[in-house]
Amino acid sequence: MNEQTDRRMDEIIGRLLQAGVILAAVFVLAGGVVYLARHSTPVTNYHVFQGEPAELRTVPGILHEALALRGRGLIQLGLLILIATPIARVAFSVLAFLYERDWTYVAVTLVVLGLLFYSLLGRHG
Amino acid sequence: MALGTRIALNTFEFTALVGLGALAAGFLGALTGLGGGVVIVPLLTILFGVDIHYAIGAALVSVIATSSGAAAAYVREGYSNIRVGMFLEIATTVGALVGAALVLHLRVSVISIIFGIVLLYSAYASMTDHAHSSANAKPDRIATWLRMDSTYPMADGLESYRVRGVPQGFGLMFVAGVLSGLLGIGSGAVKVLAMDKAMKLPFKVSTTTSNFMIGVTAAAGAGIYLSRGYIDPGLAMPVMLGVLTGSLMGARVLAGAKVKVLRAVFSGVIAVLAVEMIYQGLK
Numbered sequence: 001m002n003e004q005t006d007r008r009m010d011e012i013i014g015r016l017l018q019a020g021v022i023l024a025a026v027f028v029l030a031g032g033v034v035y036l037a038r039h040s041t042p043v044t045n046y047h048v049f050q051g052e053p054a055e056l057r058t059v060p061g062i063l064h065e066a067l068a069l070r071g072r073g074l075i076q077l078g079l080l081i082l083i084a085t086p087i088a089r090v091a092f093s094v095l096a097f098l099y100e101r102d103w104t105y106v107a108v109t110l111v112v113l114g115l116l117f118y119s120l121l122g123r124h125g
Numbered sequence: 126m127a128l129g130t131r132i133a134l135n136t137f138e139f140t141a142l143v144g145l146g147a148l149a150a151g152f153l154g155a156l157t158g159l160g161g162g163v164v165i166v167p168l169l170t171i172l173f174g175v176d177i178h179y180a181i182g183a184a185l186v187s188v189i190a191t192s193s194g195a196a197a198a199y200v201r202e203g204y205s206n207i208r209v210g211m212f213l214e215i216a217t218t219v220g221a222l223v224g225a226a227l228v229l230h231l232r233v234s235v236i237s238i239i240f241g242i243v244l245l246y247s248a249y250a251s252m253t254d255h256a257h258s259s260a261n262a263k264p265d266r267i268a269t270w271l272r273m274d275s276t277y278p279m280a281d282g283l284e285s286y287r288v289r290g291v292p293q294g295f296g297l298m299f300v301a302g303v304l305s306g307l308l309g310i311g312s313g314a315v316k317v318l319a320m321d322k323a324m325k326l327p328f329k330v331s332t333t334t335s336n337f338m339i340g341v342t343a344a345a346g347a348g349i350y351l352s353r354g355y356i357d358p359g360l361a362m363p364v365m366l367g368v369l370t371g372s373l374m375g376a377r378v379l380a381g382a383k384v385k386v387l388r389a390v391f392s393g394v395i396a397v398l399a400v401e402m403i404y405q406g407l408k
Contacts, residue, residue, distance in 0.1 A: 017196055080351070082186060
């Protein structure tokens, strides 16, 4: 409701998004270097869909692979950070609306956040 | 024609070529304002023979990257309407979940045909002129209750506007979300259509708000893609980095570019790819 706070929130959101993309890109790049250094033949046959191995499909699995410094794990961690960036942005908006005491939009934003969490953390086969 | 089937490519060559293709897509997308994401799936499936599931996985990831990177700039200008965006985001997010679910139930050929049709619409939409929406004096009940009416910065101060057509906008946003989750695209064109035409928002508000929404919608689809194993790191890596770099370069060059000409060329390319996607689906 307050123009000033709206603008300030916007600025923080802008920086949050940028930071997320940069952090994600760093992991993807680092993982890419490790991946290319270790694989000369393609790991995946892209012509036929087989689906990624289980450890690259879940958050715990990806963290485990990344900590083990495997190229594909590091890349996947970067991609996970990338997917989490808009989610963080929505979470921040919940706080922003709380600060403005805008209860309607706290609820609206929580619904969106809930759907996003369901997507990222739910079991989708 | 698919590289990688006819010619044996090792990992490095494949990565480099995909990265270059993604760079070109991101560059043209940023220059023309059409977004590179929409070209990634056809590029991967037609040129590299990549299965569509891997392609939409990589493409959706690149959509998050470019929209989040670009949104950082848009948001600071103060044009986007966060209440409108967040409320409509309910529709797009649910849509994305539905779209991602549809991938399991539709034949690949059907997905290809739908993709081609959506591409053709994008090419058409980018070529048509955007009529300036006139300011409305009458308040809309739903929009007022949701406190969506706002202002945007003009040269001589803040210009206020009213929001209308909330249910229609909501419905269109649902469709935009379904397309995003099904095809691995940003659906920016449909989002802008919903806000510009159905809800009568000023054009710049529509485009900037749409940009903010694209990343959130894509994240909803990407979460599902990730757990289904559509997102392959070896493929998504060059695509994401290539598109990001390309769009950064495109944004730099933007000042001196002849946008109209580029837009026409890009639309032509998109139209060709669209026909190819439909053709592949019909085979």
